[in-house]
Amino acid sequence: MTTNYRLDRTQSNCKVTVSGALTAIVIPEIKEALRKEIQQPTNELVFDLRDTTMLDSSGIGLLIATSNTLAQKQGVLRVINPSHEVFELLRHMHLVSRLNVCPTSRQG
Amino acid sequence: MHAGTVTPRKTSKAASLDGRTLFCDAPSYFGAAEGMCMLVRHFLRQHELPEIAFSTELVVRECLNNAINHGNRHDPRKRIRLFVVAEKKAVRLTVEDDGDGFNWQEYSTARLPGNTETAGRGLAVIASYARHFEFNRRGNVIRVEIGTKRGKRGKR
Numbered sequence A: 001m002t003t004n005y006r007l008d009r010t011q012s013n014c015k016v017t018v019s020g021a022l023t024a025i026v027i028p029e030i031k032e033a034l035r036k037e038i039q040q041p042t043n044e045l046v047f048d049l050r051d052t053t054m055l056d057s058s059g060i061g062l063l064i065a066t067s068n069t070l071a072q073k074q075g076v077l078r079v080i081n082p083s084h085e086v087f088e089l090l091r092h093m094h095l096v097s098r099l100n101v102c103p104t105s106r107q108g
Numbered sequence B: 001m002h003a004g005t006v007t008p009r010k011t012s013k014a015a016s017l018d019g020r021t022l023f024c025d026a027p028s029y030f031g032a033a034e035g036m037c038m039l040v041r042h043f044l045r046q047h048e049l050p051e052i053a054f055s056t057e058l059v060v061r062e063c064l065n066n067a068i069n070h071g072n073r074h075d076p077r078k079r080i081r082l083f084v085v086a087e088k089k090a091v092r093l094t095v096e097d098d099g100d101g102f103n104w105q106e107y108s109t110a111r112l113p114g115n116t117e118t119a120g121r122g123l124a125v126i127a128s129y130a131r132h133f134e135f136n137r138r139g140n141v142i143r144v145e146i147g148t149k150r151g152k153r154g155k156r
Helices: A024-037 A057-072 A084-092 B030-046 B050-071 B122-129
Strands: A004-010 A013-022 A044-048 A052-055 A076-080 B004-006 B013-016 B021-027 B079-086 B090-097 B132-135 B141-147
Touching: A004 A024, A013 A024, A013 A057, A024 A057, A024 B030, A044 A057, A052 A057, A052 A084, A052 B050, A057 A076, A057 B050, A057 B122, A084 B050, A084 B122, B021 B030, B030 B050, B030 B079, B050 B079, B050 B090, B050 B122, B050 B141, B122 B141
Parallel strands: A013 A044, A013 A052, A044 A076
Antiparallel strands: A004 A013, B004 B013, B013 B021, B021 B079, B079 B090, B090 B141, B132 B141
């Protein structure tokens, strides 16, 4: 499965779009890109999971690590547009509130 | 009886042993595990199990991640082996690594790590989606059953 990611910045806000699987094999590369990105002042970083088909515990770890780093700089992370399956996974891990996961119509 | 062989990576071996069983044998690195996951997706489509496609692939990924990270400790000379059996309303899978195993009795899957912890959720994910799971005594083999209705937490 091919995974693509994109980082878009507007002043102090950043959006990360992940297409494909946010899983162990892609985490090091995305983590490094994010590390560089949030060296800039970042009030809010949004993970748009509209096209994310799979999330595993390594991907969850990346979301939490990014949230931790942002919190140290008074920034906040949000997760938007998860599929029903990804939302349920985050709910089972008790992370919906922690990661500011926005339920959308995709949850059904 | 149907038998076939697919090779997602040169170093991986995969075979559908009897049409309902998939076997993969690969070196211990994430690229090879990704190839195994692709085969599992294809296998589940063949057996028309869409209701548990996500949960099965997720559990396979967690088992393979554990085998690579903790079992074989990223040693690519060691192997990971995956068996998947498709039943009418369930999937049974086994993941084996070449590592020393671990004392699984000491791990509580009932307790999630703190919500600032970035690791340690693999077994909790497996427990959430498995109808039943167990380790062998040594701790280098995990067997998981996933049903079409979310199961209770697994026995260990």
